[in-house]
Amino acid sequence: MFYREAGQFKTTYQGDQALFPVFQDKVAVLLVIIAAYAVPFFADEYWLQAIFIQFLVFALMAIGLNILMGYAGQISLGTGAFAAVGAYACYKLTTNIEGMNIIVAILLSGGCAAAVGVLFGLPSLRIKGFYLAVATLAAQFFILWLFNKVGWFYNDNPSGTITAPPREIFGILVTGPSASAEARYIVCLTFLIVFAWFAKNLVRGRIGRNWMAIRDMDIAAEIIGIRPLQTKLLAFAISSFYCGVAGALMIFCWLGSAETEAFDLANVSFRVLFMIIIGGLGSIGGSIMGAAFIILMPIFLTNFPPMIGVEISTALQKHLEEIIFGVMIVVFLIVEPEGFARLWQILREKLRKWPFPY
Amino acid sequence: MKFRKAVLAAAGAVVGFGTFAAAETAKADEQFFPMLVYRTGAYAPSGIPVANGFRDYYTLLNKRDGGINGVTVTFEECETQYKTNLGVECYEKLKGNGPTGASLFNPYSTGITYQLIPKASVDKIPILSMGYGRTSAADGRVFEWVFNPPATYWSQASAVIKYFSRRVGGYDKLAGKKIVHLHHNSAYGKEANPTLEVLAKRYGYKLTMIPVDHPGQEQSSQWRQIRRIKPDFIFMSGWGVMNQVAIKEAGNIRYPMDQFVGNWWSGSDADVIPAGDGAKGYLSTTFHGAGADFGVHAEIIKHIYGGDAAAARENKVGEVLYNRGVVNAMFATEAVRTAQAKFGNKSLTGEQVRWGLENLNITQETLDKLGFKDMVSPLKITCEDHETMGPVIIQKWDGAKWSYASEWLTPMRDIVRPIVEADAAAYAKENNITPRDCK
Numbered sequence: 001m002f003y004r005e006a007g008q009f010k011t012t013y014q015g016d017q018a019l020f021p022v023f024q025d026k027v028a029v030l031l032v033i034i035a036a037y038a039v040p041f042f043a044d045e046y047w048l049q050a051i052f053i054q055f056l057v058f059a060l061m062a063i064g065l066n067i068l069m070g071y072a073g074q075i076s077l078g079t080g081a082f083a084a085v086g087a088y089a090c091y092k093l094t095t096n097i098e099g100m101n102i103i104v105a106i107l108l109s110g111g112c113a114a115a116v117g118v119l120f121g122l123p124s125l126r127i128k129g130f131y132l133a134v135a136t137l138a139a140q141f142f143i144l145w146l147f148n149k150v151g152w153f154y155n156d157n158p159s160g161t162i163t164a165p166p167r168e169i170f171g172i173l174v175t176g177p178s179a180s181a182e183a184r185y186i187v188c189l190t191f192l193i194v195f196a197w198f199a200k201n202l203v204r205g206r207i208g209r210n211w212m213a214i215r216d217m218d219i220a221a222e223i224i225g226i227r228p229l230q231t232k233l234l235a236f237a238i239s240s241f242y243c244g245v246a247g248a249l250m251i252f253c254w255l256g257s258a259e260t261e262a263f264d265l266a267n268v269s270f271r272v273l274f275m276i277i278i279g280g281l282g283s284i285g286g287s288i289m290g291a292a293f294i295i296l297m298p299i300f301l302t303n304f305p306p307m308i309g310v311e312i313s314t315a316l317q318k319h320l321e322e323i324i325f326g327v328m329i330v331v332f333l334i335v336e337p338e339g340f341a342r343l344w345q346i347l348r349e350k351l352r353k354w355p356f357p358y
Numbered sequence: 359m360k361f362r363k364a365v366l367a368a369a370g371a372v373v374g375f376g377t378f379a380a381a382e383t384a385k386a387d388e389q390f391f392p393m394l395v396y397r398t399g400a401y402a403p404s405g406i407p408v409a410n411g412f413r414d415y416y417t418l419l420n421k422r423d424g425g426i427n428g429v430t431v432t433f434e435e436c437e438t439q440y441k442t443n444l445g446v447e448c449y450e451k452l453k454g455n456g457p458t459g460a461s462l463f464n465p466y467s468t469g470i471t472y473q474l475i476p477k478a479s480v481d482k483i484p485i486l487s488m489g490y491g492r493t494s495a496a497d498g499r500v501f502e503w504v505f506n507p508p509a510t511y512w513s514q515a516s517a518v519i520k521y522f523s524r525r526v527g528g529y530d531k532l533a534g535k536k537i538v539h540l541h542h543n544s545a546y547g548k549e550a551n552p553t554l555e556v557l558a559k560r561y562g563y564k565l566t567m568i569p570v571d572h573p574g575q576e577q578s579s580q581w582r583q584i585r586r587i588k589p590d591f592i593f594m595s596g597w598g599v600m601n602q603v604a605i606k607e608a609g610n611i612r613y614p615m616d617q618f619v620g621n622w623w624s625g626s627d628a629d630v631i632p633a634g635d636g637a638k639g640y641l642s643t644t645f646h647g648a649g650a651d652f653g654v655h656a657e658i659i660k661h662i663y664g665g666d667a668a669a670a671r672e673n674k675v676g677e678v679l680y681n682r683g684v685v686n687a688m689f690a691t692e693a694v695r696t697a698q699a700k701f702g703n704k705s706l707t708g709e710q711v712r713w714g715l716e717n718l719n720i721t722q723e724t725l726d727k728l729g730f731k732d733m734v735s736p737l738k739i740t741c742e743d744h745e746t747m748g749p750v751i752i753q754k755w756d757g758a759k760w761s762y763a764s765e766w767l768t769p770m771r772d773i774v775r776p777i778v779e780a781d782a783a784a785y786a787k788e789n790n791i792t793p794r795d796c797k
Contacts, residue, residue, distance in 0.1 A: 050450040158552045159545035161472045177476035257473045259545050314435040315397035
């Protein structure tokens, strides 16, 4: 009943090509965005700083990887490396260039990550599937090794950590220790919304269709005139751009300071991969839902026993969390192999007829 | 009907109990200590004894003395797995607990310490990074909120070089000797490098840095390199699983254990026991005694384990890192006691505890009274010096227990302090901090 699009006639081409052609979708998305901006009024610092900002950063990274894997069909395990390139580039740009605007710095560091992504995307022209995954794995190890080894990347400080300096947007501190959690949250949220909107438009246009053609059958795509070189490298560039921006936000808005360990295979690359598999390959909304699941569920599982007054030891709690979380992923993928995006689609179909199914 | 009544009664009981509990917590004076621990993951062998030490000492104070001067000690653990991102979550989760917020943080990870240093002055919660963390935080004029007694990585490295010089018969004999620094490839492991380099220039030994990537289970290429170099001494900055693997590998290439010295994070029971007989003779630095024969252990075994020494041993009582947890908890609670003398016996804020840390003066008398006789050296923190450059000693593993294998070595203040001050000044300039005047 609530999801009936019957009667919503499109009389113009613009109306037909709108991002969300169904009225209910438009309202729902708008409500979610408004609610997201209202979160700082209700959430305390722990929720904002430790959980929501982390979620926003990883959602952005998941969208980036989904562009590459879900739409263009190129498997990558280098997400952490591309995020690290973004983070270290942003650190170098802000500390070495006086008066650099932080937004410009973040976008430029995304550009640096894109360049590196293209470089490591080159093997994709010759190798496919799991073999490509191994090639991107090389990026993961090489780049982190480089950032740990060469002092120039971390301004030669003795510990090898990079620290976000305080920077302002419109006179409000958004990075550095004194920046409020609210300001950081708003910055990350705005980045996510703008980039998700951009990605959504990208994947339904010519570029996105080229990617999907390459993904579904690259030889056929080549025969109908899609150039694999440009298409694949563009996917690598845009995906790495997203990862780079997310990496910069990770240091500047979330962690505040980090070493290369924060970007390693288990902490970032695999985690983001799980997010898009659970969220749904080839879906922007799915990336965000997958990120929410992977970030929020372990935190919920850790905090749940004390919440209901059950006292168990810290170690047991952590082990339980890992076991339950693992089982949940396996069960979920058996029940719904195509992820949250597909689940949402089914739900919509049901809601269309609810409460009077025939 | 019956069911409804029962539900109502239950709800009423819950509400009533809730308000009662709330009133209770508001009345009692409590001092909250957050605990960032790692009882799982690759660093658990090092993390568990430390966490047990903290837990037992806090519990002892409550059970025996009813807290610190009547103020109950409360604490909560949060698992970090030694990961910086989980460290941030735990910090945010625990910093506001207790009636007046967290007293101080002991991150037990140099990486997490680096992350918390800028936050400390904003949230007004001090950091007590005992023997780890950022070395230049020893300059209290710049790092008002960070304390790293009794000695830093740089002080420790200078003491180790002093020890090597005694072994070879004088500083002049160090020239041309080959020393390897086998270190964890992270902020923590790299920390000693600048001092070792400065000293290499001064004394002319040949220094090779060999990094081991996290978590350090795989070290065969590093040890092949060591076999090629044939160093006169190896100094190791390892943590967690890396330590056991390194000591085993050293045994495999038959490297003489009495030339292999770990720093104080690479010298606990869990590091040497897996290597079996091969670890006999292994050396490491420390700043407190090992074993369960000190006064404080007798109290812990009596009050917490009900006199059951076997159960205590199972909980790591007396292991090097357990003792470190106990010593650290003692420093923390003594800082609170010091602050109570000025602000009164009530729940203190982080700001007040900071004052307590800065005026912390642990005399031999205090140590004797608390049961730390012969276990720790006295120390006195000042506004300028948050480190105190306490003496360092070398301990030796004989296959069953640790014993001292050198005299107490004082770090080379004349070399270390200028580098500390220079680095702190650079940090101050980068972050627009005006150093305090400590006069």
